[in-house]
Amino acid sequence: MKLKQNILLPLVLVSAMTQANENITQQSNQWYKAAQQTLQENIAIKLNTKRAKNVIILVADGNGVGTNYATRIWQGQKNGLLGEEYVLPQEKFPHIALVKTYNTNAQTPDSAGTGTAMHSGVKTKAGMLGVDDSVVRGDCSAVAAGSVDSIAEILAKKGKAIGIISTARLTHATPASVYAHSADRNFEDNTKLPEGCVGQKDIAVQLIEKMASGEVDFAMGGGRRHFLPKDVKDGENKSGRRTDGKNLIEKAQGFGAQYAWDQASFDKLDTSGDKPVLALFESSHMKYEHDRTNEPSLAQMVEKGIKTLSNNKQGYFLHVEAGRVDHASHDGNAHRAMTDGAAFMAAVKKAVELTNSEDTLIIVTADHEHAIAFNGYCGRGTPITGLCMGIDTKGTKHTNTPEKADDGKPYTVLGYLNGSGSVLKEDQNWTGTRPALTQADAIDPDYIQQALIPKSSETHSGEDVAVYASGPWAHLFNGTVEQNYIFHVMLHAATN
Ligand SMILES: [Zn+2]
Structure with a gap:
């Protein structure tokens, strides 16, 4: 398959791109260069109007x-x-x-x-x-x-x-x-x-x-x-x-x-x-x-x-x-x-x-x-099924220290608004508090994410x-x- 057949850009195009940007301070930044590459790929896309077999x-x-x-x-x-x-x-x-x-x-x-x-x-x-x-x-x-x-x-x-x-x-x-x-x-x-x-x-x-x-x-x-x-x-x-x-x-x-x-x-x-x-x-x-x-x-x-x-x-x-x-x-x-x-x-x-x-x-x-919903503010590389780890202000990767909610407990990156993981329990007359949570609990394959509204089956x-x-x-x-x-x-x- 030739999805990205446009990846090899003609040299003329590449040099034109470089010229147009030569006075921009951040042009050697990796993010800048990657986005320029994406731009050129998109400019070069050819529309396929053949009949699909x-x-x-x-x-x-x-x-x-x-x-x-x-x-x-x-x-x-x-x-x-x-x-x-x-x-x-x-x-x-x-x-x-x-x-x-x-x-x-x-x-x-x-x-x-x-x-x-x-x-x-x-x-x-x-x-x-x-x-x-x-x-x-x-x-x-x-x-x-x-x-x-x-x-x-x-x-x-x-x-x-x-x-x-x-x-x-x-x-x-x-x-x-x-x-x-x-x-x-x-x-x-x-x-x-x-x-x-x-x-x-x-x-x-x-x-x-x-x-x-x-x-x-x-x-x-x-x-x-x-x-x-x-x-x-x-x-x-x-x-x-x-x-x-x-x-x-x-x-x-x-x-x-x-x-x-x-x-x-x-x-x-x-x-x-x-x-x-x-x-x-x-x-x-x-x-x-x-x-x-x-x-x-x-x-x-x-x-x-x-x-x-x-x-x-x-x-x-x-x-x-x-x-x-x-x-x-x-x-x-x-x-x-x-x-x-x-x-x-x-x-x-x-x-x-x-x-x-x-x-x-x-x-x-x-x-x-x-x-499904996603919490913040988690640092880069926080395991997606795990606890929300802090942002490292000095570097890139998360701090490996869980963020805490106002109840003093950590929380996962990912949760559902409703579902069987609801923190409200019938045996407490549909009241409840969030259980304490460790990283080992959260990344267990059988872990049920915390939810707010109690539903035996989480909804679309x-x-x-x-x-x-x-x-x-x-x-x-x-x-x-x-x-x-x-x-x-x-x-x-x-x-x-
Ligand atoms: Zn369904």
Whole structure:
């Protein structure tokens, strides 16, 4: 890939730049020189107006600008830097916009409404998949009239191969918004459909029917329980949930799909593209990256997906979701949000390495942000999951002495406004004081960040997220856009 093909500047340009700045006192300062380099790179960017053969959209669920900031520092510190200066793979992309994520009926959005916006080009209500906001949530009878076409459905008709990868259940909101039409995101199998539901099938059935018809070629994630009857046990001895007797995994194998459920069967998958691929690595969601055993990483799944789908001469559309960044934040556990965020960044890097920006549009975004917040004033290099350390007035790196709040106790850099880490406790009649906190507590992988408002599950927030893009028509991302605009850029890039 030649993202930064403009890095080697013509000598004339470099000398012109030097001349223009020759009388500026600070021109030999490292920050000044680095910014000059960035300026020249941006001046030299050429817009790519070719048709995109391939479109890849990578969504880290719940990874708004704040969460992305935390992952940047986390990864930078893992790489031995202070952290703040680190550049994540998508931050090297030449084009970016801010995205307004609200649903038509919700200031704070959910992943079904946001996924539908990104993949279908229209905003809708919270909790619904692949339908417009004429539908009332839960009303099966309105689905047929309210259904909207997804980018995957449109591009499949144009001969592109379609892939869906998620670390969440494949029937969960974000991946399901690529292929399903459902009055409720919770209709993952037949047991969740309301009595007398006519007008739609459950989400797992919709996926397998799309694979049978050739509209989805590659589907990889978690969620086996929604594909198996309740009297059938899976490879990890967990029971299915279906009560209609349908074994959808056998059905997929019946029409020729390859099936994988652990690392060994994943490793054996044939990437020739001749047979559809169905992989379900867990009964529910895949494991957090921090806890991962016997199942592939997101980057490994992306590599397998791109290798398989690239066999299609008409190109492909690939949706990739890091679904568990969101779940870790719901748990109030910053460590797992960061480690799953870092695994997402490795997947972005892999997608960049395996493609060419001349013919592949890569979009990196989030569906929404969380109620995450950052305290001050912490010195450079303060461990992002740890206590806020003081600023060294004489040097660069933090003082290694925790800052104290007005209650005399230290506090972490990162917290959530609400969540199970609330300092207010029910057993004290919803009063409380902040517990004392050590650095060892704070950097423990299982530490739940302090929060104010008590909620068993920390909430999303309605803040903007970013969308980063490279490749054909990536420059159509600029300014502040509505989330449903993302679909329109993908469609234009792939079909203009
Ligand atoms: Zn969520």
